[in-house]
Amino acid sequence: METEGTIKAIIVDDEARHHETLGKMLGNFCPEIEILGNAQNVSEAVSLIMDKSPQIIFLDIEMPGGNGFTLFDHFEEPPFEVIFTTAHDLYAINAIKYAALDYLMKPINIRELQDAVARAAKVINKKGVTVSSEKINVLKSNLKLEDQRFTKIALPSSDGIDFIEAEAIIRAEAERSYSNFYLQSGKKILVSKPLKEYEALLEQCNFFRVHKSHMINLTHLEKYVKGKGGYVIMKDGSHVDVSVRKKDDLLNRLM
Structure with missing residues (x-):
């Protein structure tokens, strides 16, 4: 599957100001990204994904009513790439790293954002749009470890x-x-x-x-x-x- 220059995305974050800030950054520095919509929690994100079929999800980790990781409980083989965003939570970041998934620290750095988008675009153009189930399984198993020894x-x-x-x-x-x-x-x-x-x-x-x-x-x-x-x-x-x-x-x- 080829993306034909435009990559569809949604932003999942419980704070509206982060939707606006990240949306502006993407518009100014990642023109290949088309924002299809915003969600403030996982439930809204699932509905938006089913309705819009985005290729990239910018996913906040910490949100009221459950963290962003629970999004993957709704998809056996997620049909999108994901870039996590977080202001802290070293444990979660290490779990993400071990699973070879991408993340951005808030406040988001423009160059790091561009690099993350470029990596996601490369995967999308190469093999279509999907986060491998193996990556998600590694992430889930690591997050369950109480002693944080992955x-x-x-x-x-x-x-x-x-x-x-x-x-x-x-x-x-x-x-x-x-x-x-x-x-x-x-x-x-x-x-x-x-x-x-x-x-x-x-x-x-x-x-x-x-x-x-x-x-x-x-x-x-x-x-x-x-x-x-x-x-x-x-x-x-x-x-x-x-x-x-x-x-x-x-x-x-x-x-």
Whole structure:
């Protein structure tokens, strides 16, 4: 499906001023977006989606009567792309990141808005309009975790998205603007994002950045070998250098 230059969208937010602000920003800086309407809660959003068939939903997370995530309870395979908007809620943001979904922090930055719209447009033009059910399932399962320790992470590659248990990842290696993820199974996944995009998420899953180009899963660490910086040996037999400036932090973490 091609979008023929215009992408239909709706804004879901309980505050009218946010409808107006975001609408003006889209009109001025994302002219390819056509706003079909606004909704103030999930119930109104569902009706608007069924009536207008938008291709992108700008979805606020926190709203009276339930958060924006409940929108997905109404669609088995959501027929739209979604860009979340939020003023806070770090936990929700991390859940969104782990599911490889897009979000914007309020107040919304123009450049970040343009980038998010461009990413959504690329998906729409490539394969039609749908948020994969796998992404939504990962998001839902993460949001149910009371200890906020997410178990699955979405890794976008050239042929799709792999949803991997974090504990199955032995290490991650930076490769310019890409990243290589090495799994327990012996599989390697080349991800089309830099490693810094995953650093904060992986740190919550017992990963440690031992070098500017490497993060290791401490669960799979077999041995630290002394040296100026030294190196570590992982369970898969791989050797990973430890930078001098990271050495003390690593040893303190291991003690």
